[in-house]
Amino acid sequence: MMTGMTCPHVPELPEAVTPDNPEGCADCLAADEHNWAHLRICLSCGHVACCDSSPRRHATAHFHASEHPVMRSFEPEEDWRWCYVDARIV
Template sequence: MAICTHLAEAKETPPQGNGCKECLEIGWRWVHLRTCLECGHVGCCDSSRGKHATAHFHEEKHPVVQSAEPGESWKWCYVDEALAP
């Protein structure tokens, strides 16, 4: 099984806001937030109406997000579909 290099190389990037940018612009609510570790974009999770974190990956090809939820620090690689605690 191949090891995900995206997770190993991901750097901690500060979030660029306190909520999902797209949801805030259109007045939607979200369930959980994810922060892109490449650019700091904050987007909502796939359980949210907009699925903006995943949409950001598809648009920008930034592979790794980190949970932006208090008490959580896990990371997810969209490319390899890999989770890091």
């Protein structure tokens, strides 16, 4: 059982990441799509992808392909993080 406000994956993250595409979901834009609800950024590599409320769910797809555990909201004024491995906000 985990205690505290974080998970074991957060301390393993780099101090900072650079968004691979600050304009939107990199995967959607590569396919010339612009239909996403909200954006997320992978805190391991900086990949920007769309959330599970979006048609393509690229953020979750990125987790399954990369096994990078933690993402953060890439929306203005939001800074919450989600750990896919532990299925919780951290």
